[in-house]
Amino acid sequence: MYKTQDYLQQHLERFTHELLELLRIPSVSADPAYQKEVLHCAEAVAKHLEKIGMNHVEIIATKGHPIVFGQKIIDPKLPTVLVYGHYDVQPADPMDLWHSPPFEPLIKPTEIHPEGAIFARGACDDKGQFFMHVKAVESMLACDELPCNVKFMIEGEEEIGSENLGLFVKEHKTQLSADIILVSDTGMLANDVPSVTTGLRGLSYVEVQVTGPNRDLHSGLYGGCVKNPINALCDMIASLHDEQGKITVEGFYDSVLEISRADRDAMAKAPFSEKAYKKALDIEETFGEAGYTTPERGSIRPTLDVNGIWGGYTGEGAKTVIASQAFAKISMRLVPNQDPEEITQLFQRHFKKIAPVGVRVKVTPHHGGQPAVTPLDSMGYKAAAMAYESTFGKAAIPVRSGGSIPIVAMFEQELGLKTILMGFGLDSDAIHSPNEHYGLYNYRMGIKTIPYFYKHFVELSKS
Ligand code: BES
Numbered sequence: 001m002y003k004t005q006d007y008l009q010q011h012l013e014r015f016t017h018e019l020l021e022l023l024r025i026p027s028v029s030a031d032p033a034y035q036k037e038v039l040h041c042a043e044a045v046a047k048h049l050e051k052i053g054m055n056h057v058e059i060i061a062t063k064g065h066p067i068v069f070g071q072k073i074i075d076p077k078l079p080t081v082l083v084y085g086h087y088d089v090q091p092a093d094p095m096d097l098w099h100s101p102p103f104e105p106l107i108k109p110t111e112i113h114p115e116g117a118i119f120a121r122g123a124c125d126d127k128g129q130f131f132m133h134v135k136a137v138e139s140m141l142a143c144d145e146l147p148c149n150v151k152f153m154i155e156g157e158e159e160i161g162s163e164n165l166g167l168f169v170k171e172h173k174t175q176l177s178a179d180i181i182l183v184s185d186t187g188m189l190a191n192d193v194p195s196v197t198t199g200l201r202g203l204s205y206v207e208v209q210v211t212g213p214n215r216d217l218h219s220g221l222y223g224g225c226v227k228n229p230i231n232a233l234c235d236m237i238a239s240l241h242d243e244q245g246k247i248t249v250e251g252f253y254d255s256v257l258e259i260s261r262a263d264r265d266a267m268a269k270a271p272f273s274e275k276a277y278k279k280a281l282d283i284e285e286t287f288g289e290a291g292y293t294t295p296e297r298g299s300i301r302p303t304l305d306v307n308g309i310w311g312g313y314t315g316e317g318a319k320t321v322i323a324s325q326a327f328a329k330i331s332m333r334l335v336p337n338q339d340p341e342e343i344t345q346l347f348q349r350h351f352k353k354i355a356p357v358g359v360r361v362k363v364t365p366h367h368g369g370q371p372a373v374t375p376l377d378s379m380g381y382k383a384a385a386m387a388y389e390s391t392f393g394k395a396a397i398p399v400r401s402g403g404s405i406p407i408v409a410m411f412e413q414e415l416g417l418k419t420i421l422m423g424f425g426l427d428s429d430a431i432h433s434p435n436e437h438y439g440l441y442n443y444r445m446g447i448k449t450i451p452y453f454y455k456h457f458v459e460l461s462k463s
Protein backbone atom coordinates (compact mmCIF):
# COMPACT_ATOMS: atom_id res chain seq x y z
CA MET A 1 0.00 0.00 0.00
CA TYR A 2 3.02 2.29 -0.39
CA LYS A 3 1.77 3.96 -3.52
CA THR A 4 -1.69 4.41 -2.03
CA GLN A 5 -0.32 6.02 1.13
CA ASP A 6 1.84 8.31 -0.93
CA TYR A 7 -1.06 9.24 -3.21
CA LEU A 8 -3.48 10.05 -0.41
CA GLN A 9 -0.89 12.10 1.41
CA GLN A 10 -0.37 14.15 -1.77
CA HIS A 11 -4.07 14.71 -2.32
CA LEU A 12 -5.22 15.38 1.25
CA GLU A 13 -5.88 19.04 0.67
CA ARG A 14 -8.20 18.32 -2.24
CA PHE A 15 -9.89 15.57 -0.22
CA THR A 16 -10.67 18.13 2.47
CA HIS A 17 -12.04 20.65 -0.01
CA GLU A 18 -14.28 18.06 -1.60
CA LEU A 19 -15.69 17.23 1.83
CA LEU A 20 -16.32 20.91 2.56
CA GLU A 21 -18.38 21.14 -0.64
CA LEU A 22 -20.47 18.15 0.40
CA LEU A 23 -21.05 19.73 3.82
CA ARG A 24 -22.51 22.83 2.17
CA ILE A 25 -25.53 20.81 1.06
CA PRO A 26 -28.17 20.84 3.84
CA SER A 27 -29.31 17.23 3.42
CA VAL A 28 -31.65 17.18 6.43
CA SER A 29 -33.72 14.03 6.02
CA ALA A 30 -36.24 14.69 8.78
CA ASP A 31 -37.57 17.98 7.39
CA PRO A 32 -39.58 17.85 4.12
CA ALA A 33 -38.51 21.44 3.42
CA TYR A 34 -35.05 20.07 2.54
CA GLN A 35 -36.18 17.32 0.18
CA LYS A 36 -34.54 18.92 -2.88
CA GLU A 37 -31.29 19.40 -1.02
CA VAL A 38 -31.26 15.77 0.04
CA LEU A 39 -31.63 14.73 -3.60
CA HIS A 40 -28.97 17.23 -4.61
CA CYS A 41 -26.63 15.65 -2.05
CA ALA A 42 -27.35 12.14 -3.41
CA GLU A 43 -26.40 13.43 -6.87
CA ALA A 44 -23.17 14.89 -5.54
CA VAL A 45 -22.28 11.58 -3.87
CA ALA A 46 -23.06 9.66 -7.07
CA LYS A 47 -20.80 12.01 -9.04
CA HIS A 48 -17.96 11.34 -6.63
CA LEU A 49 -18.42 7.59 -6.98
CA GLU A 50 -18.32 7.91 -10.76
CA LYS A 51 -15.28 10.12 -10.66
CA ILE A 52 -13.21 7.68 -8.62
CA GLY A 53 -14.04 4.89 -11.08
CA MET A 54 -17.00 3.03 -9.60
CA ASN A 55 -19.22 1.26 -12.15
CA HIS A 56 -23.00 0.92 -12.20
CA VAL A 57 -23.42 4.08 -10.16
CA GLU A 58 -27.14 4.50 -9.50
CA ILE A 59 -29.34 6.86 -7.57
CA ILE A 60 -32.06 4.54 -6.42
CA ALA A 61 -35.38 6.23 -5.73
CA THR A 62 -37.34 5.03 -2.69
CA LYS A 63 -40.60 6.09 -1.09
CA GLY A 64 -38.43 8.50 0.85
CA HIS A 65 -34.93 9.75 0.08
CA PRO A 66 -32.73 7.99 -2.49
CA ILE A 67 -29.97 5.45 -1.96
CA VAL A 68 -26.67 5.88 -3.83
CA PHE A 69 -25.05 2.68 -5.06
CA GLY A 70 -21.87 1.98 -6.99
CA GLN A 71 -19.47 -0.93 -7.39
CA LYS A 72 -16.12 -1.96 -8.77
CA ILE A 73 -15.76 -5.65 -9.44
CA ILE A 74 -12.14 -6.32 -10.32
CA ASP A 75 -12.44 -10.11 -10.12
CA PRO A 76 -15.57 -12.03 -9.05
CA LYS A 77 -13.34 -14.63 -7.37
CA LEU A 78 -11.93 -12.05 -4.97
CA PRO A 79 -13.70 -11.00 -1.75
CA THR A 80 -16.10 -8.05 -1.81
CA VAL A 81 -16.28 -5.25 0.74
CA LEU A 82 -19.63 -3.45 0.98
CA VAL A 83 -19.23 0.08 2.33
CA TYR A 84 -22.30 1.55 4.03
CA GLY A 85 -22.76 5.14 5.16
CA HIS A 86 -25.32 7.93 5.16
CA TYR A 87 -25.32 11.30 3.45
CA ASP A 88 -28.33 12.63 5.37
CA VAL A 89 -27.85 14.74 8.47
CA GLN A 90 -29.77 15.72 11.59
CA PRO A 91 -31.61 19.04 11.66
CA ALA A 92 -29.26 21.85 12.67
CA ASP A 93 -31.41 23.51 15.30
CA PRO A 94 -31.14 25.18 17.77
CA MET A 95 -29.54 27.51 15.24
CA ASP A 96 -28.61 30.29 17.66
CA LEU A 97 -26.18 28.02 19.53
CA TRP A 98 -23.92 27.56 16.48
CA HIS A 99 -20.79 29.72 16.48
CA SER A 100 -20.70 29.56 12.68
CA PRO A 101 -23.49 28.63 10.23
CA PRO A 102 -24.06 24.83 10.17
CA PHE A 103 -23.90 24.56 6.39
CA GLU A 104 -20.94 26.89 5.88
CA PRO A 105 -18.10 24.64 7.02
CA LEU A 106 -15.32 26.34 8.91
CA ILE A 107 -11.94 24.91 9.93
CA LYS A 108 -10.84 25.91 13.41
CA PRO A 109 -8.43 24.38 15.94
CA THR A 110 -9.76 23.14 19.29
CA GLU A 111 -8.08 21.81 22.42
CA ILE A 112 -8.67 18.22 21.33
CA HIS A 113 -8.07 18.93 17.63
CA PRO A 114 -5.02 21.23 17.60
CA GLU A 115 -4.46 20.79 13.88
CA GLY A 116 -8.00 21.89 13.14
CA ALA A 117 -11.52 20.55 12.97
CA ILE A 118 -14.24 21.09 10.38
CA PHE A 119 -17.32 22.67 11.98
CA ALA A 120 -20.52 21.82 10.11
CA ARG A 121 -23.65 19.69 10.48
CA GLY A 122 -22.71 16.22 9.21
CA ALA A 123 -18.94 16.84 9.48
CA CYS A 124 -18.57 13.73 11.66
CA ASP A 125 -22.03 12.12 11.31
CA ASP A 126 -21.65 10.93 8.68
CA LYS A 127 -20.41 12.85 5.63
CA GLY A 128 -16.87 13.24 6.91
CA GLN A 129 -16.75 9.57 7.79
CA PHE A 130 -18.29 7.88 4.74
CA PHE A 131 -16.32 10.21 2.47
CA MET A 132 -13.08 8.82 3.92
CA HIS A 133 -14.03 5.54 2.24
CA VAL A 134 -14.63 7.25 -1.09
CA LYS A 135 -11.19 8.85 -0.86
CA ALA A 136 -9.46 5.69 0.38
CA VAL A 137 -10.91 3.71 -2.52
CA GLU A 138 -10.00 6.52 -4.94
CA SER A 139 -6.42 6.28 -3.70
CA MET A 140 -6.23 2.49 -4.05
CA LEU A 141 -7.78 2.59 -7.52
CA ALA A 142 -5.54 5.39 -8.71
CA CYS A 143 -2.48 3.41 -7.62
CA ASP A 144 -3.78 0.10 -8.91
CA GLU A 145 -3.66 -1.27 -5.37
CA LEU A 146 -7.32 -2.09 -4.75
CA PRO A 147 -6.95 -5.73 -3.67
CA CYS A 148 -10.60 -6.83 -3.94
CA ASN A 149 -14.08 -5.84 -5.09
CA VAL A 150 -15.91 -2.98 -3.49
CA LYS A 151 -19.53 -1.85 -3.38
CA PHE A 152 -20.80 1.43 -1.97
CA MET A 153 -24.28 1.92 -0.54
CA ILE A 154 -24.78 5.40 0.89
CA GLU A 155 -28.29 6.14 2.08
CA GLY A 156 -30.29 9.28 2.83
CA GLU A 157 -32.53 8.14 5.67
CA GLU A 158 -30.30 6.86 8.46
CA GLU A 159 -31.24 9.68 10.78
CA ILE A 160 -34.94 8.87 10.34
CA GLY A 161 -34.78 5.12 10.82
CA SER A 162 -33.60 3.61 7.48
CA GLU A 163 -37.01 2.13 6.79
CA ASN A 164 -36.76 2.28 3.00
CA LEU A 165 -33.20 1.00 3.04
CA GLY A 166 -34.44 -1.98 5.03
CA LEU A 167 -36.92 -2.79 2.26
CA PHE A 168 -34.25 -2.30 -0.40
CA VAL A 169 -31.84 -4.66 1.34
CA LYS A 170 -34.51 -7.37 1.57
CA GLU A 171 -35.27 -7.10 -2.14
CA HIS A 172 -31.72 -6.78 -3.53
CA LYS A 173 -29.73 -9.49 -1.85
CA THR A 174 -27.81 -10.41 -5.02
CA GLN A 175 -26.87 -6.85 -5.87
CA LEU A 176 -25.59 -6.46 -2.31
CA SER A 177 -23.78 -9.78 -2.08
CA ALA A 178 -20.45 -9.28 -0.30
CA ASP A 179 -18.13 -10.85 2.25
CA ILE A 180 -18.08 -8.11 4.84
CA ILE A 181 -19.72 -4.75 5.51
CA LEU A 182 -17.52 -1.82 6.41
CA VAL A 183 -18.90 1.27 8.13
CA SER A 184 -17.43 4.45 9.57
CA ASP A 185 -20.32 6.00 11.51
CA THR A 186 -19.20 5.56 15.11
CA GLY A 187 -16.37 6.85 17.27
CA MET A 188 -13.08 5.95 18.87
CA LEU A 189 -11.94 6.51 22.44
CA ALA A 190 -9.43 9.31 21.83
CA ASN A 191 -7.04 10.44 19.13
CA ASP A 192 -4.22 8.55 20.82
CA VAL A 193 -6.43 5.62 21.88
CA PRO A 194 -7.70 3.95 18.70
CA SER A 195 -10.66 1.63 19.14
CA VAL A 196 -12.97 -0.48 17.03
CA THR A 197 -16.69 -0.43 17.81
CA THR A 198 -17.84 -3.97 18.50
CA GLY A 199 -21.46 -3.36 19.42
CA LEU A 200 -24.39 -1.03 18.95
CA ARG A 201 -27.49 -0.70 21.06
CA GLY A 202 -30.97 -1.22 19.71
CA LEU A 203 -33.69 1.37 19.97
CA SER A 204 -37.34 1.61 20.82
CA TYR A 205 -38.83 5.08 20.43
CA VAL A 206 -42.31 6.10 21.50
CA GLU A 207 -44.39 9.22 21.80
CA VAL A 208 -46.88 9.50 24.65
CA GLN A 209 -49.96 11.64 24.95
CA VAL A 210 -51.79 12.26 28.21
CA THR A 211 -55.25 13.76 27.96
CA GLY A 212 -57.31 15.15 30.84
CA PRO A 213 -60.27 17.55 30.57
CA ASN A 214 -61.75 18.24 27.14
CA ARG A 215 -60.30 21.79 27.01
CA ASP A 216 -57.68 24.00 28.60
CA LEU A 217 -58.95 25.30 31.96
CA HIS A 218 -58.46 28.39 34.16
CA SER A 219 -56.01 27.19 36.78
CA GLY A 220 -57.76 29.22 39.47
CA LEU A 221 -61.27 28.04 38.77
CA TYR A 222 -60.38 24.41 38.17
CA GLY A 223 -56.96 24.02 39.84
CA GLY A 224 -57.08 21.40 42.58
CA CYS A 225 -60.25 19.84 41.22
CA VAL A 226 -59.13 17.93 38.14
CA LYS A 227 -56.10 15.77 37.38
CA ASN A 228 -53.62 18.04 35.61
CA PRO A 229 -52.28 16.10 32.58
CA ILE A 230 -48.83 17.69 32.84
CA ASN A 231 -48.58 16.83 36.54
CA ALA A 232 -49.77 13.32 35.75
CA LEU A 233 -47.26 12.87 32.92
CA CYS A 234 -44.43 14.05 35.20
CA ASP A 235 -45.46 11.58 37.91
CA MET A 236 -45.65 8.77 35.41
CA ILE A 237 -42.27 9.57 33.91
CA ALA A 238 -40.70 9.92 37.35
CA SER A 239 -41.91 6.45 38.24
CA LEU A 240 -40.16 4.86 35.23
CA HIS A 241 -36.91 4.61 37.24
CA ASP A 242 -36.54 3.40 40.81
CA GLU A 243 -34.02 4.73 43.39
CA GLN A 244 -31.44 2.30 42.02
CA GLY A 245 -31.74 3.77 38.54
CA LYS A 246 -33.45 0.59 37.31
CA ILE A 247 -36.21 0.88 34.75
CA THR A 248 -39.55 -0.12 36.26
CA VAL A 249 -41.33 -1.10 33.04
CA GLU A 250 -42.59 -4.60 33.80
CA GLY A 251 -40.54 -7.26 32.01
CA PHE A 252 -38.04 -4.70 30.66
CA TYR A 253 -34.96 -6.67 31.73
CA ASP A 254 -36.37 -10.17 31.21
CA SER A 255 -34.58 -10.91 27.94
CA VAL A 256 -31.38 -8.91 28.61
CA LEU A 257 -28.30 -10.99 27.93
CA GLU A 258 -26.09 -10.35 30.98
CA ILE A 259 -22.45 -10.11 30.04
CA SER A 260 -19.83 -12.11 31.88
CA ARG A 261 -17.58 -10.78 34.63
CA ALA A 262 -14.59 -11.55 32.38
CA ASP A 263 -16.03 -9.42 29.57
CA ARG A 264 -16.75 -6.60 31.99
CA ASP A 265 -13.19 -6.80 33.31
CA ALA A 266 -11.89 -6.63 29.75
CA MET A 267 -14.06 -3.58 29.14
CA ALA A 268 -12.74 -1.90 32.25
CA LYS A 269 -9.24 -1.95 30.76
CA ALA A 270 -10.18 0.77 28.28
CA PRO A 271 -8.97 4.10 29.63
CA PHE A 272 -11.76 6.17 31.18
CA SER A 273 -11.67 9.07 33.61
CA GLU A 274 -14.85 9.76 35.54
CA LYS A 275 -13.38 13.09 36.55
CA ALA A 276 -12.64 14.22 33.00
CA TYR A 277 -16.07 12.97 31.92
CA LYS A 278 -17.81 15.09 34.55
CA LYS A 279 -15.67 18.09 33.76
CA ALA A 280 -16.36 17.88 30.03
CA LEU A 281 -20.10 17.93 30.73
CA ASP A 282 -20.03 20.41 33.61
CA ILE A 283 -21.81 18.05 35.97
CA GLU A 284 -21.11 17.32 39.61
CA GLU A 285 -22.08 13.68 39.49
CA THR A 286 -22.86 11.03 36.94
CA PHE A 287 -26.11 9.12 37.23
CA GLY A 288 -27.26 5.67 36.25
CA GLU A 289 -28.12 2.12 37.13
CA ALA A 290 -26.60 0.98 40.42
CA GLY A 291 -23.88 -1.64 40.15
CA TYR A 292 -22.51 -0.51 36.79
CA THR A 293 -19.74 1.89 35.78
CA THR A 294 -20.35 4.89 33.54
CA PRO A 295 -18.94 3.18 30.41
CA GLU A 296 -21.08 0.11 31.17
CA ARG A 297 -24.21 2.17 31.70
CA GLY A 298 -23.58 3.78 28.34
CA SER A 299 -23.06 0.63 26.31
CA ILE A 300 -23.97 -2.79 27.71
CA ARG A 301 -27.03 -1.75 29.75
CA PRO A 302 -30.45 -0.77 28.46
CA THR A 303 -31.75 2.73 29.23
CA LEU A 304 -34.87 4.88 29.09
CA ASP A 305 -34.75 8.62 28.51
CA VAL A 306 -37.24 11.37 27.88
CA ASN A 307 -36.08 13.12 24.71
CA GLY A 308 -38.67 15.88 24.69
CA ILE A 309 -41.63 17.02 26.78
CA TRP A 310 -44.24 19.66 26.14
CA GLY A 311 -47.69 20.91 26.97
CA GLY A 312 -49.45 23.94 28.37
CA TYR A 313 -48.20 27.48 28.11
CA THR A 314 -44.52 28.00 27.30
CA GLY A 315 -44.55 31.48 25.77
CA GLU A 316 -43.45 34.82 27.27
CA GLY A 317 -44.73 35.75 30.71
CA ALA A 318 -47.35 33.83 32.65
CA LYS A 319 -50.66 32.31 31.64
CA THR A 320 -52.72 30.66 34.35
CA VAL A 321 -53.92 27.54 32.66
CA ILE A 322 -54.34 23.81 33.11
CA ALA A 323 -53.62 22.24 29.76
CA SER A 324 -55.93 19.61 28.37
CA GLN A 325 -52.98 17.56 27.11
CA ALA A 326 -49.33 16.77 27.80
CA PHE A 327 -46.81 15.01 25.56
CA ALA A 328 -43.40 13.40 25.69
CA LYS A 329 -41.00 11.55 23.39
CA ILE A 330 -39.17 8.67 25.02
CA SER A 331 -36.28 6.60 23.74
CA MET A 332 -35.15 3.26 25.10
CA ARG A 333 -31.69 1.97 24.15
CA LEU A 334 -31.63 -1.80 24.03
CA VAL A 335 -28.96 -4.44 24.41
CA PRO A 336 -28.51 -7.86 22.82
CA ASN A 337 -31.51 -10.15 22.99
CA GLN A 338 -33.99 -7.33 23.72
CA ASP A 339 -36.46 -7.02 20.87
CA PRO A 340 -37.56 -3.46 20.04
CA GLU A 341 -41.12 -4.47 19.19
CA GLU A 342 -41.51 -6.47 22.35
CA ILE A 343 -40.07 -3.64 24.45
CA THR A 344 -42.41 -1.15 22.81
CA GLN A 345 -45.35 -3.39 23.72
CA LEU A 346 -44.14 -3.78 27.29
CA PHE A 347 -43.80 -0.02 27.56
CA GLN A 348 -47.26 0.55 26.11
CA ARG A 349 -48.86 -1.87 28.54
CA HIS A 350 -46.96 -0.45 31.51
CA PHE A 351 -47.60 3.20 30.68
CA LYS A 352 -51.33 2.60 30.37
CA LYS A 353 -51.33 0.70 33.62
CA ILE A 354 -49.68 3.49 35.63
CA ALA A 355 -51.97 6.22 34.31
CA PRO A 356 -53.83 7.79 37.26
CA VAL A 357 -57.61 8.12 37.19
CA GLY A 358 -58.71 11.30 35.48
CA VAL A 359 -56.45 11.06 32.42
CA ARG A 360 -56.30 8.92 29.29
CA VAL A 361 -53.04 7.75 27.76
CA LYS A 362 -52.03 7.10 24.17
CA VAL A 363 -48.67 5.59 23.18
CA THR A 364 -47.51 5.87 19.55
CA PRO A 365 -44.47 3.82 18.49
CA HIS A 366 -41.87 5.41 16.20
CA HIS A 367 -38.96 3.71 14.42
CA GLY A 368 -36.84 1.21 16.28
CA GLY A 369 -33.86 -1.00 15.65
CA GLN A 370 -32.17 -4.18 16.80
CA PRO A 371 -28.87 -4.16 18.68
CA ALA A 372 -25.75 -5.68 17.09
CA VAL A 373 -22.40 -7.12 18.20
CA THR A 374 -19.25 -8.02 16.26
CA PRO A 375 -17.38 -11.13 17.40
CA LEU A 376 -13.71 -10.38 18.16
CA ASP A 377 -12.57 -13.66 16.61
CA SER A 378 -13.94 -12.83 13.17
CA MET A 379 -11.73 -12.16 10.15
CA GLY A 380 -13.20 -8.71 9.71
CA TYR A 381 -12.41 -7.67 13.26
CA LYS A 382 -8.87 -8.99 12.99
CA ALA A 383 -8.32 -7.12 9.72
CA ALA A 384 -9.57 -3.91 11.34
CA ALA A 385 -7.33 -4.38 14.38
CA MET A 386 -4.31 -4.89 12.12
CA ALA A 387 -5.21 -1.83 10.07
CA TYR A 388 -5.23 0.42 13.15
CA GLU A 389 -1.94 -1.08 14.25
CA SER A 390 -0.41 -0.07 10.89
CA THR A 391 -1.35 3.59 11.14
CA PHE A 392 -1.64 4.34 14.87
CA GLY A 393 1.26 2.11 15.83
CA LYS A 394 -0.76 0.51 18.60
CA ALA A 395 -3.50 -2.04 19.05
CA ALA A 396 -7.07 -0.81 18.81
CA ILE A 397 -9.27 -1.48 21.83
CA PRO A 398 -12.64 -3.18 21.22
CA VAL A 399 -15.44 -0.96 22.55
CA ARG A 400 -19.19 -1.44 22.62
CA SER A 401 -20.97 1.77 21.75
CA GLY A 402 -24.20 3.16 23.15
CA GLY A 403 -25.47 4.51 19.83
CA SER A 404 -27.63 2.75 17.27
CA ILE A 405 -27.40 2.04 13.54
CA PRO A 406 -30.50 -0.08 12.97
CA ILE A 407 -29.49 -1.29 9.50
CA VAL A 408 -26.49 -3.17 10.92
CA ALA A 409 -28.69 -5.88 12.46
CA MET A 410 -30.67 -6.04 9.20
CA PHE A 411 -27.45 -6.67 7.28
CA GLU A 412 -26.84 -9.69 9.43
CA GLN A 413 -30.43 -10.89 9.30
CA GLU A 414 -31.05 -10.39 5.59
CA LEU A 415 -27.60 -10.74 4.02
CA GLY A 416 -25.94 -12.93 6.65
CA LEU A 417 -23.09 -10.44 6.86
CA LYS A 418 -21.18 -9.05 9.82
CA THR A 419 -20.41 -5.35 9.95
CA ILE A 420 -17.06 -3.88 10.94
CA LEU A 421 -17.46 -0.49 12.57
CA MET A 422 -14.31 1.52 11.99
CA GLY A 423 -15.37 4.85 13.48
CA PHE A 424 -12.97 7.76 13.72
CA GLY A 425 -15.15 10.35 15.48
CA LEU A 426 -14.85 11.40 19.10
CA ASP A 427 -17.70 11.62 21.63
CA SER A 428 -16.77 15.28 22.03
CA ASP A 429 -17.38 16.00 18.33
CA ALA A 430 -20.93 17.12 19.20
CA ILE A 431 -22.81 14.99 16.67
CA HIS A 432 -26.55 15.85 16.58
CA SER A 433 -25.67 19.02 18.57
CA PRO A 434 -24.81 22.59 17.67
CA ASN A 435 -21.17 23.00 16.57
CA GLU A 436 -20.73 19.45 15.34
CA HIS A 437 -17.17 19.04 14.11
CA TYR A 438 -14.69 16.48 12.82
CA GLY A 439 -10.94 16.59 13.34
CA LEU A 440 -8.73 16.91 10.27
CA TYR A 441 -6.44 14.43 12.01
CA ASN A 442 -9.33 11.96 12.30
CA TYR A 443 -10.29 12.48 8.65
CA ARG A 444 -6.71 11.86 7.55
CA MET A 445 -6.18 8.85 9.82
CA GLY A 446 -9.39 7.31 8.55
CA ILE A 447 -8.35 7.67 4.92
CA LYS A 448 -4.95 6.20 5.75
CA THR A 449 -6.24 3.31 7.85
CA ILE A 450 -9.03 2.08 5.55
CA PRO A 451 -6.72 0.76 2.76
CA TYR A 452 -4.95 -1.44 5.32
CA PHE A 453 -8.28 -3.01 6.21
CA TYR A 454 -8.67 -4.10 2.57
CA LYS A 455 -5.14 -5.43 2.47
CA HIS A 456 -5.45 -7.47 5.67
CA PHE A 457 -8.97 -8.65 4.97
CA VAL A 458 -7.95 -10.02 1.57
CA GLU A 459 -4.81 -11.64 3.01
CA LEU A 460 -6.77 -13.27 5.85
CA SER A 461 -9.40 -14.44 3.34
CA LYS A 462 -6.73 -16.27 1.37
CA SER A 463 -5.33 -18.17 4.30
N1 BES B 1 -23.84 7.57 13.67
C1 BES B 1 -24.92 7.56 14.59
C2 BES B 1 -24.84 6.42 15.58
C3 BES B 1 -23.62 6.36 16.45
C4 BES B 1 -22.87 7.48 16.77
C5 BES B 1 -23.25 5.15 16.97
C6 BES B 1 -21.75 7.38 17.57
C7 BES B 1 -22.14 5.05 17.77
C8 BES B 1 -21.39 6.16 18.07
C9 BES B 1 -26.23 7.49 13.80
O1 BES B 1 -26.25 8.41 12.74
C10 BES B 1 -27.36 7.84 14.71
O2 BES B 1 -27.44 8.98 15.11
N2 BES B 1 -28.25 6.90 15.02
C11 BES B 1 -29.43 7.17 15.78
C12 BES B 1 -30.47 6.13 15.54
C13 BES B 1 -31.40 6.40 14.39
C14 BES B 1 -32.49 5.36 14.34
C15 BES B 1 -31.99 7.78 14.41
C16 BES B 1 -29.13 7.15 17.26
O3 BES B 1 -28.25 6.42 17.72
O4 BES B 1 -29.81 7.90 17.96
Ligand code: MN
Pocket residue numbers: 086125126158185
Ligand atom coordinates in the same frame (compact mmCIF):
# COMPACT_ATOMS: atom_id res chain seq x y z
MN1 MN C 1 -24.50 8.38 11.68
Ligand code: MN
Pocket residue numbers: 090125159431432
Ligand atom coordinates in the same frame (compact mmCIF):
# COMPACT_ATOMS: atom_id res chain seq x y z
MN1 MN D 1 -26.72 10.41 13.62
